[in-house]
Amino acid sequence: MNKKLRWGILGTGGIANAFAKDLVATGHSVTAVGSRTLESSRAFASTYGIGEAFGSYEELVAYEGIDAVYVSTPHPFHATNARLVLEAGKHALVEKPFTLNASEARDVVELAERRGLVVLEAMWTRWLPHMVRLREIIRAGAIGEVSTLIADHTQCLPDDPKHRINAPELGGGALLDLGIYPISFAWDLFGQPSQIRANATFTGTGVDQSSTVILSYEGGRSAVTHSASNVRGSNTAVVMGSKGRIEIDPVWYTATSFTVLGNDGRVSERFERPLTTRGMEYQVMELESLVAQGKTSGTILPVQETVKIMECLDEVRRQIGLKYPGE
Numbered sequence: 001m002n003k004k005l006r007w008g009i010l011g012t013g014g015i016a017n018a019f020a021k022d023l024v025a026t027g028h029s030v031t032a033v034g035s036r037t038l039e040s041s042r043a044f045a046s047t048y049g050i051g052e053a054f055g056s057y058e059e060l061v062a063y064e065g066i067d068a069v070y071v072s073t074p075h076p077f078h079a080t081n082a083r084l085v086l087e088a089g090k091h092a093l094v095e096k097p098f099t100l101n102a103s104e105a106r107d108v109v110e111l112a113e114r115r116g117l118v119v120l121e122a123m124w125t126r127w128l129p130h131m132v133r134l135r136e137i138i139r140a141g142a143i144g145e146v147s148t149l150i151a152d153h154t155q156c157l158p159d160d161p162k163h164r165i166n167a168p169e170l171g172g173g174a175l176l177d178l179g180i181y182p183i184s185f186a187w188d189l190f191g192q193p194s195q196i197r198a199n200a201t202f203t204g205t206g207v208d209q210s211s212t213v214i215l216s217y218e219g220g221r222s223a224v225t226h227s228a229s230n231v232r233g234s235n236t237a238v239v240m241g242s243k244g245r246i247e248i249d250p251v252w253y254t255a256t257s258f259t260v261l262g263n264d265g266r267v268s269e270r271f272e273r274p275l276t277t278r279g280m281e282y283q284v285m286e287l288e289s290l291v292a293q294g295k296t297s298g299t300i301l302p303v304q305e306t307v308k309i310m311e312c313l314d315e316v317r318r319q320i321g322l323k324y325p326g327e
Helices: 014-025 038-048 057-062 075-087 102-115 129-139 174-190 281-293 303-320
Strands: 006-010 029-034 052-054 068-071 091-095 119-122 146-154 195-202 208-216 222-228 237-241 244-248 258-262 267-271
Touching (some): 014 038, 014 281, 029 038, 029 057, 068 281, 075 091, 075 102, 102 119, 119 303, 129 258, 146 174, 174 222, 174 303, 195 303, 208 303
Parallel strands (some): 006 068, 068 091
Antiparallel strands (some): 146 237, 195 208, 208 222
């Protein structure tokens, strides 16, 4: 049985709240939180029954009562905050996208390797029960040779130019916030693409409002992904093979259900959502398992794959002409 680590949370935004809620509900140990202000940190700690609240990230990572830290700050700060955690000798779970670009990702991974610590991208979808079962079905050959993925992640998000989704200085745009989910799913199914093609539309602030990416692979396989911040689509995904398909219900990247169908349309399996939580505890279980085994990288989302995915996102941004301040 894996030893539960003592967790610290770096940042107190919306995703940090979702993370803390799931960890507390599933019996994980959250012992400290750090924010840029002590007021925010104390309010967060009070909500979730966390014992220690710090008014700076530096104080949080220096606290001896934590073993691992969840980094939940905006995209451009992930690399700096992850390095802060690792340099303090703590394991790091870093919210997606792992960093702003591949160069930053490589630096963080190299630091973790030098320190013998786990650094894991918080692409929580990878460990959800429906994705675990989906991979089992594919490995068993139930839908034959898998050839195609079609997936979207679309939301109606605020059009305020100052909102982080529209702010270049905060790594805004649909691609890094939303598009990373279906692109990471494609990597999970097919690995590294042989060709990347992308196009996008832009907001008035200069970040992508929508991005369509086609990833091509040897043998004619392909993944078609679409992300948008100004419209809400079906948020479904379908994996197609020579013998059938898997249709994942909305919202496909969250803990959900799916149906396996043959080419004749008959249902061979219906997987129902088994969770009462959002499911963010599964990525924590992965990191804790790696630490317990003395490993620094796993098989479901190896850290070097995270770097490759960042390289893929870099190439998409190159093609659509999206560059962030300071790059």
